[in-house]
Amino acid sequence: MSVRPTPPDGFATTVPVAIVGGGACGLVAALTLADTGIAPLVLERDATPSGSTGLSSGMIPACGTRMQRAEGVEDSVDLLVRDVQAKAKGQADPAIVEAVAAVSGPTIEWLVDRHGIELTLVGGFLYPGFSALRMHAPPSRQGADLMGGLLRAGAEAGIDLLTDAHVNALFADPDGRVRGLQIERPDGGGEKIGCGALILACNGFGGNAAMIRQHIPEMVEASYFGHAGNQGDAVIWGQALGAAIRHMGAYQGHGSVAAPHNILITWALMMNGGIQINRDGRRFADEHRGYSEQAVDVLAQPDGIAWQVFDDRLLALGREFEDFRQAEAAGALRHGDDENALAATIGVPAMALAKTLAECRKWAAGKAYDPLGRDFSSQPALAPPYHAIKVSGALFHTQGGLVIDPLARVLRPDGTALPNLFAGGGAACGVSGSRVWGYLSGNGLLTAVGLGRLAGQTAAALVAPC
Ligand SMILES: Cc1cc2nc3c(=O)[nH]c(=O)nc-3n(C[C@H](O)[C@H](O)[C@H](O)COP(=O)(O)OP(=O)(O)OC[C@H]3O[C@@H](n4cnc5c(N)ncnc54)[C@H](O)[C@@H]3O)c2cc1C
Numbered sequence: 085m086s087v088r089p090t091p092p093d094g095f096a097t098t099v100p101v102a103i104v105g106g107g108a109c110g111l112v113a114a115l116t117l118a119d120t121g122i123a124p125l126v127l128e129r130d131a132t133p134s135g136s137t138g139l140s141s142g143m144i145p146a147c148g149t150r151m152q153r154a155e156g157v158e159d160s161v162d163l164l165v166r167d168v169q170a171k172a173k174g175q176a177d178p179a180i181v182e183a184v185a186a187v188s189g190p191t192i193e194w195l196v197d198r199h200g201i202e203l204t205l206v207g208g209f210l211y212p213g214f215s216a217l218r219m220h221a222p223p224s225r226q227g228a229d230l231m232g233g234l235l236r237a238g239a240e241a242g243i244d245l246l247t248d249a250h251v252n253a254l255f256a257d258p259d260g261r262v263r264g265l266q267i268e269r270p271d272g273g274g275e276k277i278g279c280g281a282l283i284l285a286c287n288g289f290g291g292n293a294a295m296i297r298q299h300i301p302e303m304v305e306a307s308y309f310g311h312a313g314n315q316g317d318a319v320i321w322g323q324a325l326g327a328a329i330r331h332m333g334a335y336q337g338h339g340s341v342a343a344p345h346n347i348l349i350t351w352a353l354m355m356n357g358g359i360q361i362n363r364d365g366r367r368f369a370d371e372h373r374g375y376s377e378q379a380v381d382v383l384a385q386p387d388g389i390a391w392q393v394f395d396d397r398l399l400a401l402g403r404e405f406e407d408f409r410q411a412e413a414a415g416a417l418r419h420g421d422d423e424n425a426l427a428a429t430i431g432v433p434a435m436a437l438a439k440t441l442a443e444c445r446k447w448a449a450g451k452a453y454d455p456l457g458r459d460f461s462s463q464p465a466l467a468p469p470y471h472a473i474k475v476s477g478a479l480f481h482t483q484g485g486l487v488i489d490p491l492a493r494v495l496r497p498d499g500t501a502l503p504n505l506f507a508g509g510g511a512a513c514g515v516s517g518s519r520v521w522g523y524l525s526g527n528g529l530l531t532a533v534g535l536g537r538l539a540g541q542t543a544a545a546l547v548a549p550c
Contacts, residue, residue, distance in 0.1 A: 087324040090255045090263040095278030099125040099244075100547040102265060102279035104251045104317070107135025108529055109509030109536035110285030111234040111243075112191070115199060116540025118241040122547060124540075125277065126243060127267055129250040129313050133235060136287055136310040136481050136510070137532065140227030141348070141407075143206060143219040144533055145526035146188035151205040151220060159216035161185045168515050171213045171374070171524035175331070175517030183490035184515065184534035191537045192220050199241075201233035208401075209355050211525035212374040219526060226406060251317070254282070260325045260496075261503040280504065280547040283539045284494070285532075287510035288482030289316025290335070299332040299484065302520075306383060309341060309348070309478040318511035322486040325505065328497040330513040332484035336523045337379025343389055343476040347411040351375045351525075353402055357463035358394035359444060360475070363387055365427065365436030367444075370458040376523035379477030391430050392473045393441075395466045411473065418472045426470040441466060481528055483514035492539035506543055508535025 101117055103110045106128030117124040147159040164185040169176055195201040206219040222229035238245060246267070253266040255276070264278035289295040290310040297304050319329055339360070340349045354360065354371040360378070362368050362385040369381040382390045394402070402408040411417070420426025423441055427434035446452050447460035454460060486494050486507045493501035494512075509532035516522040 087254045087256050095264050095276050098278030100280045101543045103283040103285055105286035106133035108137040108532040112533050112536030113283050113540035114243045116537055117544050118243050120544040122544050126245045127249040127251050128247050131248050138228050138231040141225050142221045142227040142230035143526050144529040145218050146192040146220050148189035149192050157217045159218050163215050167215050168524050172517035172522035176515040179490045181515045187534045187537050199237035209352050213524050254321050281543045282505055284318040284507040284511040286317050287314035290314050290481050292316040303479040306479045310481045326496050327494045328487040330487050331518045334483035334516045336480040337376045337520050338480050339375050339378025339382040339477045340475050341478045342411045342416040343474050345414045345416045348407045350405045353394050353398050358398050360390040365432040370456045372458050377521040382477040389476050392475050394471050399471050416473050420470050422468045430472050481510050483516040485511050485513045488512045491542040492535050506539040508539045
């Protein structure tokens with residue numbers, strides 16, 4: 085992943101804007117450019133673009149949309165900014181939070197109206213830290229369908245997407261102006277392509293074990309649930325070009341991955357009354373802080389696992405989610421007619437489980453308060469029969485990266501912008517502060533889609549003929 089001087093013989097082909105990575109960020113940037121009449125080239129290492137976007141639940145936070153208004157949801161840029169900063173303990177760059185919040189609603193409506201991508205408002209429950217219903221997702225709640233929609237829209241817009249094209253080097257001038265890149269093909273062949281501007285949309289470094297060891301040592305042993313091709317190339321190139329990086333210890337974890345099935349179990353179960361207990365039958369953390377930091381707490385339990393305990397009401401809710409249905413079909417669910425039967429089935433001490441459930445009933449009735457800090461009073465207490473799924477904690481994606489400005493321009497440590505380099509999504513420093521606890525649900529696609537849009541707009545202005 086080197087940065088080299090521009091080859092003396094130049095490039096056989098030069099495009100106005102090259103985009104590394106064909107996930108949500110890269111494709112939104114490409115659609116934005118195509119709408120302004122500029123033909124970008126998207127370079128994607130895989131044969132079939134997926135990225136982490138394709139593995140995700142496709143939930144994009146956005147405020148002030150007509151989908152929200154139709155449901156009577158009151159939301160605003162200010163409210164979204166406040167929620168993001170409250171979770172990040174005020175550590176996110178205020179200008180970036182403001183920029184992605186402001187562009188979020190119009191971008192969702194543009195994707196739907198201009199490009200026919202089906203996105204609906206996700207109802208039913210509020211994610212931890214959300215003041216309003218604001219997740220917009222494909223009806224299936226599957227990132228694969230979001231990718232399907234973006235790829236179809238890209239094809240209809242005539243966007244050139246080169247697959248099996250692993251970008252392995254950049255060419256740049258001493259002042260950091262990117263002149264081109266080199267791709268490597270699966271057969272070992274390669275090509276050099278010139279560009280007027282470059283957008284790094286190749287996500288973070290979740291797939292790079294050495295970088296995880298360096299920046300996020302607490303997740304070295306955790307399984308990585310994101311796309312393996314996200315190897316930290318943006319950070320490596322950016323640093324070689326003189327860019328600043330920030331919040332490299334920030335990431336999205338998830339404390340609810342079925343073990344050993346490796347299937348995501350929706351956090352809706354926890355937000356609606358479910359609990360997590362350890363092998364000793366005890367709760368160990370406030371599940372309502374968020375699923376990201378819960379990953380670390382789950383991994384710290386004996387055997388690095390927890391049991392997600394819920395009842396028939398929540399079983400019905402879980403079955404609304406495709407991942408949950410897959411986990412059920414794969415045999416991840418355990419059942420017990422009462423607490424003793426459940427304890428025997430999952431192998432936790434019956435007395436401890438009975439005590440935990442009795443305490444939760446007391447808290448739900450408002451008779452006492454959970455010392456871990458969760459408010460149980462807004463949901464009915466769990467009632468038999470009970471169900472349980474064994475889960476572990478996982479690393480989903482990294483949130484630290486290249487420092488950018490609100491126009492998605494990559495910045496040097498002195499705050500000046502590199503001449504023609506842009507970054508978004510997991511390639512850029514996100515809005516989740518410095519650690520795992522700063523990740524508000526949806527921050528991943530908020531910045532992939534929002535910064536993809538902004539990078540596309542700024543790059544278009546840079547390369548547009550005068
Ligand atoms: C299981 C799971 C569920 C999630 N659910 C949600 C959710 O519901 N909502 C949410 O907001 N976030 C979610 N996230 C996070 C979200 O998926 C990511 O934040 C988001 O998809 C990042 O988008 P991106 O475009 O930056 O990267 P990606 O979608 O990962 O795209 C990057 C692309 O770059 C390519 N690439 C990398 N290096 C190179 C190279 N050198 N040359 C060429 N191509 C390269 C990769 O192959 C990849 O296709 C989830 C993550 C996971 C793992």
